[in-house]
Amino acid sequence: MSGQGYNEVMARRAAIVLASVGIDYERYSTGALAFDYEGLLADAGYDLDTARRVQSRTAVGDTPLVELPNVTALVRAVSAPGKGARVFLKDEAANPTGSFKDRRASLSVHEASERGYKGVVAATSGNYGAAVASQAAKAGLDCIVVQEAFDSRHMAQPEIAEKTRACEAYGAEVLRLSVGPELFYVFLRVLEDTGYFNASLYTPYSILGIETLGDELIRQVRAAAGRDPDVVIATHAGGGNLTGTARGIAKAGAGQTQMVGASVDLTGLHMASDTDFNRKSFTTGHTGFSIPFTTWPDRADVPRNAARPLRYMDRFVTVTQGEVFYITQVLAELEGLERGPAGNTSLAAAFAIAREMDDDRIVVVQETEYTGAGKHPIAQLNLAREMGVEVRRGDPRDNRPGRRIVIPEHPAQLAVTDVDLDRLRRSYVRNAVAQVPDSSVLSPIDFAFLAAETRVSEVEVREIIDEVR
């Protein structure tokens, strides 16, 4: 048996991933760094109709679009006259395992099954694991989920403990690891040992599964309000949620809808730190993922990430942990919808953004997730207090990730902070160019590719590259 040490396994990564995903990514290379992104997605063989068909057979999708009249009224209570857009919510918690991840898992597992794999593996501490386990159960495939779940004191994040329980409830084997990026190394070893399918979050199947969400919400808003939504807000972490939703919105022909990504701001916390791990109250949908994945998508567990958020994101905002906990309480007590906090990141952003918009406009919050033991503000905030993080009411601007969570005292305090997309675009171009040993090998195809990736002009792409040289 080949070497199982960290470096030895990582050296075999390309071969392991190729065998477990079955996509020859090399085929799509068109330049020194360019590749045929649309070709990669088209060849996956899941257009909207096919995706819908697979999802309808697996109890996925067709979730309710709910207008939130009381939240809208609260927005207007703290807005200037004539301001305060109508707030709608896509209740993705209605999916089988309680999140939009079921849309991703349904196509990934369907593909694994079609190709004759005996099982699937997913590396995730979040809702995706339960979604994959559930779809695998339906398809009669084995399932292994690898999670980063606890710190060196064996303290587990309550949200992740609930995910472990859910995956095991669906009959999956769950491997819980202590803090560290070596989750990927363990994942590679499991793939190699089992020969199972890599149900990665970043394959075309996983992204195409979310297109139905974007398409549905446009058709539902048209039916409810006779017009397209002005703004759709999607929680942004690895980029798949935003990419798939935006593509679905485009396929529904809603060319004027603004696509906004929202992340919880965890600046200052190190994602690979054993001591920081339990000092955060959100395990996904945060800047620890969204900033790195926006500026370099191809850092994922597949050679070319099908999630490419800079192609689709019109605006990128952050919110604080306390604001999300606050709006979670508001959603429950004003609309009678008790939903998991992580799934309300976009709702917190929507509250602030709706105030900026005229009252005849529409903003859609693209998801919710289920709630319960562990996946709940009470559980996550009790952990925060145990870890010495201060939890108090006040001005959310006084928050300090890892040190202090500040729950707003008044809805007028909810705000979004814009992330400078131009800065991220430039960062992406620099990261892309760093992949080639000598930037003089870049050809017009590469410049066109970088322009498409970032929605920056080719002239500006060349300027950024010249600055790097």
Place this chain on the structure above:
Amino acid sequence: MPATVRKGSWVEIHCVVLPAGERAPQVPAETQAVPLEMLARGRLAEAAEPGDEVEIITAAGRRLQGTLVEARPAYAHGFGQPIDALVPIGSEVRALLRERAQGK
């Protein structure tokens, strides 16, 4: 006398995947200083006592080795005490809506 855990029992095992000091190069110092550990659950292959090196059969039918931690490991996550900072929010926002409705 240590309680023997029966063959076939649902148990939790522990093992060290990477020792401290042999972590991925990019991890910060506090993570380098501790091992990469794994916990997993499955059915015990042969009767054993907590602390023994054992084999389990996982839900995916695989065999994994590790140290027996406990039998019938509990799902201990829950909610905990109510959070003071969240309790008043509902009545505050309802009052705001009432004021606005009356102000019309």
